[in-house]
Amino acid sequence: QAPPSAIKLATVVPQGSIWDKNLKQMGDEWKDATGGRITVTVYSGGSQGDESTALRKMRLDALQAAAFTVVGLGQIDWAFNVFDIPFFFDSYDELNYVTDELTPVLRKRIEPKGFMLLNWGHGGWTQIFTKKPVQTVDDLRHIKLWTSAGNDKQVQWFKANGFQPRPMAMTDILTGLTTGMLEGLPTTPLAASLFQWDKQTPYMLELGLAPVVGAGVITTKAWNAIPAADKPKLLAAANGVEQRLRVEVPKLDANAVEQMTKRGLTVTKATGPEWRTQLDDLAKTMRGESVPPDIFDLALKARTEYRKQHPAAPPPK
Amino acid sequence: MKRVLALVEDATASLALLVMVLLPLAEIVFRRTFGRGIPASQPIVQHLTLWVGFLGAAIAARDGKLLALATGSFIPKGVWRRAADILASAFGACAAIVLASGGWQMAMAEREAGTNIGAGIQSWMAQMVLPIAFAAIALRVVWRVGSISGHLDSSSASVPGDLRSARRSAERWLDRALASVGLLAGVLFLRVPSILEAHSLWPAFAIVVAAAIVGTPLFAILGGTAALLFMHDGTTPATILIETYSLSVSPTLPAIPLFTLAGFLLAEGRASERLLRVFRAFFGWIPGGTAVVCAVLCSFFTVFTGGSGVTILALGGVLFPALLKDGYRERFSLGLLTASGSLGLLLPPSLPLILYAVVAQIPIEDIFIGGILPGILLTAMVSAWGVREGTVSRAGRHPFRAPEALASAWAAKWELAMPALVLVAMFSGLATAVEASALTALYALVVQAFIHRDLKLRDLLRAFGECVTVIGGVLIILGVAVGLTNYLVGAQVPAKLLEWASTHITSRLMFLLVLNLFLLAVGWLMEIYAAIVVVVPLIVPLGAAFGINPVHLGIIFIANLELGFLTPLVGLNIFLASYRFKRPVLEVCAAALPMMAILGIGVLVITYIPWLTTGLLGLLGHG
Numbered sequence: 001q002a003p004p005s006a007i008k009l010a011t012v013v014p015q016g017s018i019w020d021k022n023l024k025q026m027g028d029e030w031k032d033a034t035g036g037r038i039t040v041t042v043y044s045g046g047s048q049g050d051e052s053t054a055l056r057k058m059r060l061d062a063l064q065a066a067a068f069t070v071v072g073l074g075q076i077d078w079a080f081n082v083f084d085i086p087f088f089f090d091s092y093d094e095l096n097y098v099t100d101e102l103t104p105v106l107r108k109r110i111e112p113k114g115f116m117l118l119n120w121g122h123g124g125w126t127q128i129f130t131k132k133p134v135q136t137v138d139d140l141r142h143i144k145l146w147t148s149a150g151n152d153k154q155v156q157w158f159k160a161n162g163f164q165p166r167p168m169a170m171t172d173i174l175t176g177l178t179t180g181m182l183e184g185l186p187t188t189p190l191a192a193s194l195f196q197w198d199k200q201t202p203y204m205l206e207l208g209l210a211p212v213v214g215a216g217v218i219t220t221k222a223w224n225a226i227p228a229a230d231k232p233k234l235l236a237a238a239n240g241v242e243q244r245l246r247v248e249v250p251k252l253d254a255n256a257v258e259q260m261t262k263r264g265l266t267v268t269k270a271t272g273p274e275w276r277t278q279l280d281d282l283a284k285t286m287r288g289e290s291v292p293p294d295i296f297d298l299a300l301k302a303r304t305e306y307r308k309q310h311p312a313a314p315p316p317k
Numbered sequence: 318m319k320r321v322l323a324l325v326e327d328a329t330a331s332l333a334l335l336v337m338v339l340l341p342l343a344e345i346v347f348r349r350t351f352g353r354g355i356p357a358s359q360p361i362v363q364h365l366t367l368w369v370g371f372l373g374a375a376i377a378a379r380d381g382k383l384l385a386l387a388t389g390s391f392i393p394k395g396v397w398r399r400a401a402d403i404l405a406s407a408f409g410a411c412a413a414i415v416l417a418s419g420g421w422q423m424a425m426a427e428r429e430a431g432t433n434i435g436a437g438i439q440s441w442m443a444q445m446v447l448p449i450a451f452a453a454i455a456l457r458v459v460w461r462v463g464s465i466s467g468h469l470d471s472s473s474a475s476v477p478g479d480l481r482s483a484r485r486s487a488e489r490w491l492d493r494a495l496a497s498v499g500l501l502a503g504v505l506f507l508r509v510p511s512i513l514e515a516h517s518l519w520p521a522f523a524i525v526v527a528a529a530i531v532g533t534p535l536f537a538i539l540g541g542t543a544a545l546l547f548m549h550d551g552t553t554p555a556t557i558l559i560e561t562y563s564l565s566v567s568p569t570l571p572a573i574p575l576f577t578l579a580g581f582l583l584a585e586g587r588a589s590e591r592l593l594r595v596f597r598a599f600f601g602w603i604p605g606g607t608a609v610v611c612a613v614l615c616s617f618f619t620v621f622t623g624g625s626g627v628t629i630l631a632l633g634g635v636l637f638p639a640l641l642k643d644g645y646r647e648r649f650s651l652g653l654l655t656a657s658g659s660l661g662l663l664l665p666p667s668l669p670l671i672l673y674a675v676v677a678q679i680p681i682e683d684i685f686i687g688g689i690l691p692g693i694l695l696t697a698m699v700s701a702w703g704v705r706e707g708t709v710s711r712a713g714r715h716p717f718r719a720p721e722a723l724a725s726a727w728a729a730k731w732e733l734a735m736p737a738l739v740l741v742a743m744f745s746g747l748a749t750a751v752e753a754s755a756l757t758a759l760y761a762l763v764v765q766a767f768i769h770r771d772l773k774l775r776d777l778l779r780a781f782g783e784c785v786t787v788i789g790g791v792l793i794i795l796g797v798a799v800g801l802t803n804y805l806v807g808a809q810v811p812a813k814l815l816e817w818a819s820t821h822i823t824s825r826l827m828f829l830l831v832l833n834l835f836l837l838a839v840g841w842l843m844e845i846y847a848a849i850v851v852v853v854p855l856i857v858p859l860g861a862a863f864g865i866n867p868v869h870l871g872i873i874f875i876a877n878l879e880l881g882f883l884t885p886l887v888g889l890n891i892f893l894a895s896y897r898f899k900r901p902v903l904e905v906c907a908a909a910l911p912m913m914a915i916l917g918i919g920v921l922v923i924t925y926i927p928w929l930t931t932g933l934l935g936l937l938g939h940g
């Protein structure tokens with residue numbers, strides 16, 4: 001039997017990326033903090049499969065931990081989809097405030113399902129990259145928009161609201177853009193720059209569709225096998241990752257926009273008041289549909305609180 | 318009762334395949350006319366691949382068509398043969414029952430999680446095909462002891478396995494009883510996994526090697542090895558099935574069964590005769606014209622049949638007599654047809670290219686474009702050899718006559734338009750790879766059944782049935798092979814390999830040379846689809862580290878495996894040609910040697926002149 005202290009952690013973040021480096025650093029810290037009683041092997045770049053596959057392996061104890069995006073987290077509990085509501089959050093500060101309010105509730109929800117939340121991880125902020133300039137919501141409805149394959153609910157939501165989603169594997173994005181199957185995609189500036197999608201999509205609508213939220217999770221089985229005395233040290237190391245990513249990732253996103261602008265990207269801003277009104281209406285359609293109603297309300301309440309405390313909120317990200 | 322069950326099984330699988338053809342096309346129509354598609358059509362098509370594949374695998378097991386190494390057929394009849402058959406069945410049953418249990422575990426965990434694939438369909442129900450198919454295979458492998466495996470394409474005639482039907486039934490029941498010890502062993506390993514954890518794996522590996530040599534189906538060899546490794550580490554064999562499931566439902570994989578179906582419909586209709594006529598009218602006048610025609614025609618067919626040997630079986634009967642009649646030497650003709658069976662693997666939309674793109678996660682379109690010039694090169698080299706032979710042996714030529722050329726081209730116009738249909742559909746942005754493959758299958762169906770009226774309903778059913786068996790035979794192998802890959806990834810073999818290579822290999826040129834030798838060995842030892850699934854994840858990071866274009870790496874990879882089909886004794890083409898043309902294996906080997914040399918040179922050219930692969934890509938803006 002594999003010793004309970006050998007932890008295999010899977011993630012789809014690219015090898016050598018800031019997230020990969022931070023997770024490996026956390027692994028080293030866990031090992032040092034426990035005098036080598038706990039080892040962590042990080043499998044990045046999706047080498048243990050996509051997030052659904054990694055989650056299946058966790059349920060059967062073939063993997064013990066993972067750093068998931070909302071795709072995988074949403075499959076543990078649909079409450080995590082709250083972070084995927086388009087145009088719900090205006091800024092990182094607002095996101096962090098709401099996240100802090102939601103954390104204890106989310107923890108409680110996933111524990112009976114066999115998972116323990118270790119930390120949050122920022123992945124950047126999704127903007128919309130398009131072939132033609134987009135100004136109005138209606139412009140966006142005329143764009144063949146990439147969505148990730150495998151989330152039929154999301155596809156149906158887009159369709160029902162008059163958008164033209166094109167679910168495809170991530171590897172087909174570049175070809176889709178070249179052949180015209182796709183005319184735009186929501187993604188973070190860092191990812192667009194990394195995969196050079198911006199060559200095919202010279203316009204970026206700076207609108208802030210949604211933050212890319214990730215989280216580290218470990219199976220309760222593996223967590224319970226860890227001596228109680230070790231746990232605070234491990235959580236401290238995990239929190240270190242969260243704090244570093246909070247600072248570093250927004251900077252990297254901004255850098256990426258700068259880089260891409262130098263090679264020809266045009267950044268446009270959404271104009272007109274209809275974005276806010278239409279998008280608020282759109283967001284409401286997700287309540288109970290892809291986000292549990294109580295979680296949706298809780299997030300909304302926290303957001304209202306935050307906006308009350310910070311009336312001069314920064315302009316949309 | 319048994320016949321009813323068989324009928325239901327065949328009908329379900331064929332119907333699922335038909336829905337796979339129609340659903341993506343209906344999706345295009347709905348999208349264009351109503352602006353919205355059919356709910357969950359994409360995930361449903363992906364899951365139908367899983368169903369067609371694993372029902373097909375169970376049918377292949379029922380009919381004794383699971384693919385195994387050819388080495389088993391060299392064991393002399395008598396007591397050794399009987400012992401070998403029992404070992405093969407026992408090992409196959411043991412592996413299959415362990416895999417069935419893994420599939421069950423996965424489905425039950427999925428049920429608890431309550432996920433669905435869309436349109437209200439529960440994921441676990443879709444997954445249940447895995448435990449059911451593997452359990453059926455375990456029982457059938459025991460039941461059919463002595464005739465559990467054959468060629469992938471033993472479609473046209475009965476397989477040698479039925480030789481023993483005359484044996485006394487008491488003996489057969491004893492063999493079945495002995496083979497079912499494998500089932501019991503499997504159950505024991507599942508109940509008491511600590512047996513495997515406590516012991517060294519070397520004796521078990523010795524059994525695996527012996528089982529492979531005596532002709533145990535390849536899925537059991539690969540899946541059994543993976544299960545041994547995982548269970549030795551205290552990990553559940555369900556891990557393998559999780560990988561199997563994940564590969565089987567990947568978004569672009571449905572293109573493989575759909576293109577295979579197109580190939581089978583062509584092969585069942587009289588397309589080969591029409592195409593032979595037109596190619597002959599156009600190329601028959603050059604010296605060695607018929608040989609050139611054979612090479613081109615085989616490439617054309619292999620593109621759709623994946624080099625699984627359907628080409629040799631479907632075309633051999635037409636082409637071999639044609640070559641002999643025109644005065645080509647028998648040995649040359651035999652060699653040519655044996656090699657031609659794998660020509661075309663580099664041309665779009667060949668199935669290994671699709672699988673490579675799926676596994677290496679590169680756009681399918683890119684590898685299709687990259688393969689065009691290398692594929693033409695290999696076909697041209699074999700054709701040139703044919704021209705030489707035609708000149709030397711003064712084989713008969715067919716004078717070019719314009720009226721015949723036009724008439725034959727007109728007669729074959731529908732078939733000739735197929736490659737263009739695929740390419741236009743994919744590169745115009747009209748359809749995805751899967752949609753293009755569905756379109757091609759429907760097109761082949763309409764052309765062969767309704768325009769030419771070559772296929773009666775009975776022929777159609779047979780074509781679907783045989784196609785399902787071939788898809789199953791392939792998918793079960795690559796489905797478990799991906800589990801073995803996952804073990805290697807878990808043990809961090811790719812990272813270790815990279816570390817080793819970066820300290821020992823100093824230049825790109827040296828890397829390519831080592832790669833060629835390594836892939837030659839892989840092609841020799843492994844089935845092509847399994848090789849892609851197991852080896853590609855190991856070499857992709859290496860290729861990246863040495864600055865090899867990922868599309869070029871894919872083309873090198875498949876070109877090398879193309880050679881592997883021809884390697885003496887284990888090469889699939891050798892075995893199939895020996896079977897199809899009723900010639901001893903050693904004679905076929907000897908006949909194929911010059912072809913191996915030619916293709917070997919071709920592979921080196923493709924490897925060391927990257928432009929052949931990347932030139933066209935750059936030109937079309939995919940670079």
Ligand code: NA
Nearest residue numbers: 172175749750
């Ligand atoms: Na595609």
Ligand code: NA
Nearest residue numbers: 840841843881
């Ligand atoms: Na081989």
